[in-house]
Amino acid sequence: MTQRRVLDRRTVLRGALAGGAALAGGGLLSACGGRQDAVRIATDDRWRQFAGTTLNFISENTAPTAAIAANLRPFTELTGINVNIITLELTALVQKVALDLAGGESQYHVIYADPYQVLAPYSKGLVDLRELATDSSLPGLDGGFGDFITTQLDAAGRFGDGEAVYTLPYDCPTMIWQYRADLFAKHHDRMSADLGFDPTPSAERTWEEYFRIAQWFNDNTDDVAYGTGHQAKQHDSLMCDFSNVLWAHGGDYFDNGDAIGRYGTVDPGDCRLDSDAAIEAAEFYRRLLSVADPSSRTWDWNGLAPALTSGRIAMCPNWHEYAADNESARPGDFGYAPLPRGPARSANIYGGTGIAINGNTLPNERMAAWLFVNWATSPETQLANLKSSAGGGTPTRESVYQLPEVRAAEQRPSAMPNILTAPAVTTAWEDDNIGLRPKIPMWNECDTAIYTQLSRMLAGDVSPAGAMRESTARFNRIIDRGWAA
Amino acid sequence: MSLTVEAPPAERTGTSPSRRRRFGFHARMMAPGILLLAVLSLIPLFTVIAMSLSRVRLLGGVSFGFVGGENWARFFTDIDLAVQWLRTLVFFVLTVGLEMLLGVGLALCLWKIMRGRNTLLSLLLLPMFVAPVIVGLLGRFLTDSTFGLYSWLLGLVGYEGDLLGGTYSAFISVVAMDVWQWTPLIALIALAGLTSVPQPLREAAAIDGASGWQALRSVILPSISSVLLVALLIRSMDAIRYFDIIAVTTNGGPADATKVVPIRLYETAFRFFDLGYAAVIGLVMLAVTIAIARAFVGVLERKGLTR
Numbered sequence: 001m002t003q004r005r006v007l008d009r010r011t012v013l014r015g016a017l018a019g020g021a022a023l024a025g026g027g028l029l030s031a032c033g034g035r036q037d038a039v040r041i042a043t044d045d046r047w048r049q050f051a052g053t054t055l056n057f058i059s060e061n062t063a064p065t066a067a068i069a070a071n072l073r074p075f076t077e078l079t080g081i082n083v084n085i086i087t088l089e090l091t092a093l094v095q096k097v098a099l100d101l102a103g104g105e106s107q108y109h110v111i112y113a114d115p116y117q118v119l120a121p122y123s124k125g126l127v128d129l130r131e132l133a134t135d136s137s138l139p140g141l142d143g144g145f146g147d148f149i150t151t152q153l154d155a156a157g158r159f160g161d162g163e164a165v166y167t168l169p170y171d172c173p174t175m176i177w178q179y180r181a182d183l184f185a186k187h188h189d190r191m192s193a194d195l196g197f198d199p200t201p202s203a204e205r206t207w208e209e210y211f212r213i214a215q216w217f218n219d220n221t222d223d224v225a226y227g228t229g230h231q232a233k234q235h236d237s238l239m240c241d242f243s244n245v246l247w248a249h250g251g252d253y254f255d256n257g258d259a260i261g262r263y264g265t266v267d268p269g270d271c272r273l274d275s276d277a278a279i280e281a282a283e284f285y286r287r288l289l290s291v292a293d294p295s296s297r298t299w300d301w302n303g304l305a306p307a308l309t310s311g312r313i314a315m316c317p318n319w320h321e322y323a324a325d326n327e328s329a330r331p332g333d334f335g336y337a338p339l340p341r342g343p344a345r346s347a348n349i350y351g352g353t354g355i356a357i358n359g360n361t362l363p364n365e366r367m368a369a370w371l372f373v374n375w376a377t378s379p380e381t382q383l384a385n386l387k388s389s390a391g392g393g394t395p396t397r398e399s400v401y402q403l404p405e406v407r408a409a410e411q412r413p414s415a416m417p418n419i420l421t422a423p424a425v426t427t428a429w430e431d432d433n434i435g436l437r438p439k440i441p442m443w444n445e446c447d448t449a450i451y452t453q454l455s456r457m458l459a460g461d462v463s464p465a466g467a468m469r470e471s472t473a474r475f476n477r478i479i480d481r482g483w484a485a
Numbered sequence: 486m487s488l489t490v491e492a493p494p495a496e497r498t499g500t501s502p503s504r505r506r507r508f509g510f511h512a513r514m515m516a517p518g519i520l521l522l523a524v525l526s527l528i529p530l531f532t533v534i535a536m537s538l539s540r541v542r543l544l545g546g547v548s549f550g551f552v553g554g555e556n557w558a559r560f561f562t563d564i565d566l567a568v569q570w571l572r573t574l575v576f577f578v579l580t581v582g583l584e585m586l587l588g589v590g591l592a593l594c595l596w597k598i599m600r601g602r603n604t605l606l607s608l609l610l611l612p613m614f615v616a617p618v619i620v621g622l623l624g625r626f627l628t629d630s631t632f633g634l635y636s637w638l639l640g641l642v643g644y645e646g647d648l649l650g651g652t653y654s655a656f657i658s659v660v661a662m663d664v665w666q667w668t669p670l671i672a673l674i675a676l677a678g679l680t681s682v683p684q685p686l687r688e689a690a691a692i693d694g695a696s697g698w699q700a701l702r703s704v705i706l707p708s709i710s711s712v713l714l715v716a717l718l719i720r721s722m723d724a725i726r727y728f729d730i731i732a733v734t735t736n737g738g739p740a741d742a743t744k745v746v747p748i749r750l751y752e753t754a755f756r757f758f759d760l761g762y763a764a765v766i767g768l769v770m771l772a773v774t775i776a777i778a779r780a781f782v783g784v785l786e787r788k789g790l791t792r
Contacts, residue, residue, distance in 0.1 A: 095755045102543035121758070125544050234738020295630035297650040297739050307631050445757045452741055459652050459740035485544040 035105070037362035046139045050368035051080025057372065058096060059112035060353070061087040063321055064171040067385040067392035068376055074384075075375050081368055083110075094118060094444075101125040106360040109369040113167045113356040115156050120264050121441035121485055123159040126166040127357040132370040133165075139371065141168075142378050147397045151262065151434050156354040156396075159264040159439065167354025168377040169396035171321075175244060175349045175435075176424045177201045177210075178308060178326065179315035181335030183223050191216055201315070201337035203346050203427055207248055207284060210315075210340045215291050217314045226293035229304050229313035234455035237300035239447050242454055243349050243435055244317060245285045248342025251278030253438045253446075253475070261436025266483060268440050271475035273450070273468045281342070282457060282464035289458055297458055308334075319351060320421040320428075321393050327417035336424040338433060347435035348428035352396065379403075386416040394418050394425065401426070441483040449474035536764035543758065556761045560769070565741075566749060573745040576656075577724045580663045584720055587664065588671025589713065593701075595672065596679045606676070613669045621733030624662040625649070628734075652742035655735050659743050662730050667720060674716040678709030711788055718781040725774055746770060 038053040059065040069085045076082060086108070088096065094117045100107050101122055113119045113126065133141050145153060145165060152169040159166060179201050184191075191199040191213070199205075199213050210228070217227030231237035246252070252275075254260050254268040272278065289296060293313055296304070305322045307313050309329035317339055326334045339348050355376060357369045375381055382400050385392035386409075400406055401422060409416040410423060427433060440446070450471045457467035537556055539549035560566065591609065595602055612620070627635045628648040636648065649655045682705055690700045706713075728747040731737065737744030737752070750770065754763035 091756060098543055098758055102547050104546045122544060233736070234740065235736060293630075294645070294650060295647040298630065298647050303629070303631075310631055312631055442757075445759070448752065448756070452738075455738050456740040459742070461652070461740050484540050484542045484550070 035362060038364040038368050040364050040367075046137065047079050047371060049137075050364060050371065053080075053365070053368045054082045054084065055109045055365075055369055055372055056084045056086065056107060057110040057112075057355075058086045058088065058093060058108040059355075060090045060093050060114070062112075062171055062173075062353075062393070063324070063390075064385055064393035065112070066390045067388035068381070070388060070390035071381075071384055074381075075372065078375065079368075079371050081371060083372060090114060090117065098122065100358065101360065104360055106358040106362075106365065109358055109361050109365055110372055111356045111358055112170070112353055113156075114353050115159075115167075115264070115439050116437065116443040116447070119156070119159050119166055119354070119356070120439050120443060121483065123164075123166050124485060125359045127359050127361070127366060128164040128166065129157075129168065129357065129370070129373070130163070130165055132357075132367065135367070138367055139374060141374060143397065143399055147379070147399050148377075149396055149398055149429060151429055151431065151436075152350070152352050152396050154262045155350060155434075155436050155439070156352045160266070161263070167356040168373055170353055170355045170377055171393040172350070172352035172396050172425075172429075173319035173321045173393065174351065174425050174428050175240065175317050175339060176320045176421060176428055177205075177315065177337040177339050178318050178320075178322065179335050179337070180224070180308075180311075180333055182330075182333045183217075183221070183314050184335065186223075187221060190220070194220070201335060201340075203338040203341065203433070205337075205340045207245060207288070207340045207342050211284075211288050211291065214288070214315070218291055224311060224314045226313050227291065227315065228288070229293040229299065229307045229316045230289060230296040231299050231301050231304045231316075231318065232289055232292075232296045232455075232458060233298055233300045233303070234451055235300045236447055236451065237304075238451040238454050239437070240301075240349050240351065241317060242281075242285050242450070243437055244339050244347050245288070245342065246278055246281040247347030247435050248340070248344060249277050249281035249284065250342070250344035251275055251281045253450075257438065258436065260438045260440065262439075264439030266441060268438055268479060271472045271479070273475065274472040277344070279465045279468050282454075282468050284342075285454070286457055286464050297455070320425050321418055323421045324392075324417045327414075327420065332412055336421045338424050338427045346428075346433050348425075348433055349435035349437065350429070386419060392418065394421065440479075441485065442478050442481075445478045446475050449478065533764045533768060536761055537768055539761050541758075541760035552761065556765045559762060560765045566746070566766070568741075569744055569746050569749050572743075573725065573727075573747075576660060576727065576745055577721070579660050580667075580724050580727070581717065581720050583660070583664045584668045584671050585713070585717060587668045588716070589675045591668065591672040592675035592679055595676055606673070609672060610669045612666045613673075615666065617666065617729035618733055620662055620666050621730035624658065624730065625734045628658060649735055650739060652740050655739055656742050659731050659734060662734070663724070663727060666730075667723070671716050671720065674712055674719075675709060678712030679705065682708045711785070714781060714785060714788075718778065718785075721777050721781065722774060725770070725777065 038050050041049050041051060043049050065085065065087055069087070072083055072085075093112060094114070097108065097111055097118055111118065111126070119126070132138055133145070141147070148157075148169050149172070152172055153165070156169045157165045157167045184200060188199065195209070195212055195216060197209060199209070214227030217224055231241050252272055254270070254272055260268050293307065295307070299307065301319055301322070304316055304318055305325055308316050308318070309326055320336065323334070323336060338346050340346060355373050357366055357373060361369055377396065379395070379397050379400050382395040382397055383403065383406070386395065386400075386406065395401060406416065406419055409419045412420065414420055437443070438446070453462065453467040453471045453474075456462045457464055462470065535549055538551060538553060540552050542548045542550065595606060595609070598605065627633050630636045630647045639648070646654065648658045686704060686708065687700065690704045695703065726747055727745060728751065731743050731745060731748055732751070735743045737748045746766065747770070750763055750766045753759050753766060
């Protein structure tokens with residue numbers, strides 16, 4: 001007699017449970033299993049061999065990325081590659097990138113690599129782009145590495161002693177002197193007579209003269225509430241603003257500061273913020289802020305820019321890419337010049353960034369990412385960004401500045417408002433004038449130490465000498481702890 | 486919580502009575518949930534403890550390099566952190582104290598209002614429904630010296646400074662933003678307590694000739710003290726972790742005047758990626774939070790309110 005198999009309720013439940021567990025387990029295993037590389041198509045068109053691939057590009061929410069995002073179609077048509085652009089505030093971006101590198105995956109194939117917060121600490125997690133640039137199966141760099149502005153390629157693209165290039169310069173915000181040209185023209189003769197010098201902003205003006213111009217606006221006109229404004233919030237912006245004055249007075253963060261700023265190092269040596277020149281710079285900075293708009297202590301660069309465009313202040317040092325906003329708010333009313341000189345030089349802090357490829361990418365993903373990096377920094381794309389209504393920065397390639405239409409746009413009326421700053425930033429980028437903060441992996445912590453002490457100094461909690469000495473002690477402690485990537 | 490239940494007769498299941506007593510039916514039913522909770526809580530806890538004894542590297546996959554008590558030694562010699570703990574304590578006392586005072590005051594006012602109470606209560610509760618980060622952004626815009634409404638109003642009465650620019654004014658501003666947001670919660674809880682105060686008790690106090698203040702002090706407040714204690718517990722646990730509004734408005738400045746421990750923790754972990762030291766700060770914060778919670782629960786237990 002054969003026993004009839006009966007499916008009772010318990011058996012069905014057990015079966016369902018086992019099936020569910022198998023499915024879940026399978027899913028987990030496949031999720032944890034090997035990643036699949038992008039497909040490479042056999043084609044003679046070197047730009048289209050990765051058609052169908054999707055890349056993720058993580059970037060700070062900057063004007064150049066806004067322009068790239070608004071103008072992605074030419075890239076997709078050229079390559080068949082789709083690009084997802086994730087834009088974040090810089091701090092959030094650094095967190096995501098660090099965790100992505102730690103995870104060993106490459107959720108973000110292309111990375112906006114800030115030289116101080118991503119490149120210096122995580123250069124080992126990025127691809128040396130020279131390998132891709134010389135790969136004959138891939139499109140090479142139009143104009144080669146030499147077409148990038150040299151100081152920018154070094155500052156944004158390299159780290160350490162080697163020749164490796166980890167990023168291609170992508171944007172290049174640089175602090176320059178932004179001022180209300182209409183007010184300077186209106187009061188020129190009176191100011192000249194009162195102050196005893198020509199107040200027109202230029203690289204020939206000194207910080208002391210800047211101070212006196214600011215005071216003159218405070219005392220002699222109701223056109224603006226204050227002569228000058230600054231980005232002196234307890235924030236990275238305060239370090240940037242102060243660094244211009246520090247370098248101009250001959251101070252620096254470390255011995256051999258130029259090389260540390262340009263190439264970077266893991267061991268910068270002892271801090272030199274306690275030097276006489278640095279203390280003198282801090283004393284001047286405190287004096288300058290005493291005549292500046294009191295709200296300066298609550299502004300970062302985003303707070304300062306509207307203060308200028310709204311007519312609250314007559315001048316300020318700010319990133320040159322705010323020119324587009326200035327021209328949009330009060331067309332023709334603004335002028336741009338390199339920052340004033342101090343006893344040592346004129347120093348204009350550079351805040352540019354490059355784009356890099358995640359070292360965890362698989363071979364074909366890496367090559368597809370190269371196509372995007374190559375295209376996004378190409379002269380054609382940089383020219384398109386200049387014209388973009390979505391924003392856009394200024395080019396990082398020499399050749400773009402030489403184009404006749406770009407040269408013509410340096411004069412008003414200009415269809416490319418950011419390029420109105422070209423004469424000022426071109427001077428600012430010269431070796432003698434560029435300001436490069438230390439490119440060290442522990443910069444974030446050092447940055448916090450200096451801007452906190454400066455903030456304390458501006459609040460009257462500590463003297464300029466005290467702030468500089470305390471900063472020095474903190475820098476040295478941080479450096480002594482070393483860095484583990 | 487007890488997992489012990491009465492053991493079923495051994496002969497029905499064939500398992501030993503002692504084992505049955507330890508793992509009864511309810512225990513077995515709850516075991517998966519408890520195990521899941523343990524996994525979710527204990528693994529991160531032990532990981533953070535391990536991190537606190539290590540130097541954490543991120544590149545090439547997370548790895549821990551054992552450094553012994555180095556991070557803990559640094560913790561006990563970190564003067565900045567000690568000042569930040571003190572500031573957190575002042576912030577905690579000010580926010581929770583003001584919220585309790587104002588919340589109970591508002592609840593008493595609402596309690597006395599017969600008509601339109603629900604409308605007023607709805608209006609009063611609105612700040613509570615706004616995300617803290619939005620409260621911070623609102624505060625920043627309202628106090629902005631270029632276009633802020635509060636700055637303009639203060640300018641009319643002669644205050645020319647910038648609220649978020651001065652050390653004291655910035656601290657008071659972030660306290661005020663937290664108080665604005667969370668006072669309604671205390672008011673709501675206190676009002677719920679007040680509506681449950683027995684009418685005969687209040688009538689008896691009135692007949693005995695108690696004044697309004699005497700009735701409040703001797704009858705009403707004691708009647709709602711347990712409810713207020715719960716409100717205090719809830720707000721205390723939150724206040725010690727206060728982060729959003731400060732991060733959005735002052736980021737700890739000016740001159741570190743608003744840098745409380747959670748801001749320092751965030752900075753250490755996610756700006757400096759000094760995860761070992763951040764683990765130490767986090768563990769101490771956890772211990773402090775547990776101590777505060779235990780203190781309140783202890784008071785509730787003494788009042789017989791946990792049963």
